[in-house]
Amino acid sequence: MRPDAAPSKRTFRIRRALVFGCAAVLVVVLVVVGCAIGGVFGRGGTTGGTGGASTSSSSKGIGKTGKTAGAADGAKSDKKPEDRSADTSKSAAQSGAKAGKTGKPDADNDASALDKAAGTLTDAKRAVILKKAEEAAAASGKARVDLTYCVATKGKVGDLDTFATQAYEALNDTRGWPRAGVTFTQGDAADGNCDFTLILSEARYLPEYDAGCSAEYSCRVGDDVIINWDRWRTGTAGWLKAGGTLRRYREMAVNHEVGHRLGHIDNETPCAGDGKPAALMQQQSKGLNGCTPNEWPLDSELWTQ
Incomplete structure (x- = not known):
């Protein structure tokens, strides 16, 4: 080899080393840059992860809420059936009490409210009620009976007019004795033309009418039909428990006792x-024997003597 060739080879090797070195450096740079870029995107993912953490946190929140709700439901379901039934009954009773403050149920079971609503019937209203009763009586096909009755009180029993109103409406209701051909007109005792007298009496006086009359219930003696004041104010526990109301009890008491007068x-x-x-x-005040409360004569009872 010529002496001047060695430097050329050395130069070539140096250049080659430089090329490979630069390439290696470039590779390192690229790797570093790639890592750097990956790190940036990684941090971006972490940001997204924070959002995810927030979402996860929300999910956890929902999970806790769900768990709480589930626990509450579990607590409810852990109750015995009779406990849940008691809760339901209590709720129903509370609802009924609220409804009763403004609705019909309480009005039908409150003696003072019934008396206040009754008031005094005008002659015009009496005429309308009587006309309907007469039409029902005529349509019944039964023998027509027109009875005049008087109204009285004994003892401290409140206003006579409110009692008279409720009795008149009950007796001439088209669901009642008019279906047996009977209608009723309220008369004046001073005229002496009463077929019977309807009396609202303090309970303690009932036995004075007859030994067979009790201070616990209403009674009929001859032409005296006596309505017990205590029962007029409260009805009986069995009647109300069976689904009857005080309004209906009053109608039943009047129609039942007048029924005795009819035979x-x-x-x-x-x-x-x-x-x-x-x-x-039936003596409904003393017991219903499985039957339901009823204030009107059955079809089988539509007769008079």
Whole structure:
């Protein structure tokens, strides 16, 4: 080899080393840059992760809420059936109490409210009620009977007019005795033309009318039909518990006792079976025997003597 060739080879090797070195440096740079870029994107992912953490946090929040709700539901479901039933009954009772403050149920069971609503009937209103009763009586096909009755009180029993109003409406209701051909007109005792007298009496006076009358209930003696003041104010526990109302009890008491005046006797028609309407002449104040409260004569009771 010529002496001047060695430097050329050395130069070549140096250049080659430089090229490879630069390439290596470039590779390192690229790797570093790539890592750097990856780090940037990684940090971007972390930011997204924070959002995810927030979402996860929200999810955890929902999870806790769900867990709490589930626990609450679990607590409810852990109650015995009778406990849940008691809660339901209590809720229903509370709802009923609220409704009663403004609705019909309380008005029908409150003696003072019933008396206040009754007031005094005008002659015009009496005429309308009587006309409907007469039409029902005529349509019944039964022998027509027109009875005049007088109204009286004994003892401290409140206003006579409110009692008279409720009695007149009950007796001439088209669901009642008019279906047996009977209508009723309120007369004046001073005229002496009363077929019977309807009396609202303090309970303590009932036995004075007859030994068979009790201070616990209403009674009929001859032409005196006596309504017990205590029952007029409260009805009976069994009647109300069976679903009756005080308004209906008053109608039943008047129609039942006047039924005696028409010739009917107590318990002439027994209860027809559980859930069936009681006969009007059944002694419903003393017990319903499985029947339901009823203030109007049954079809089988539409007769008079």
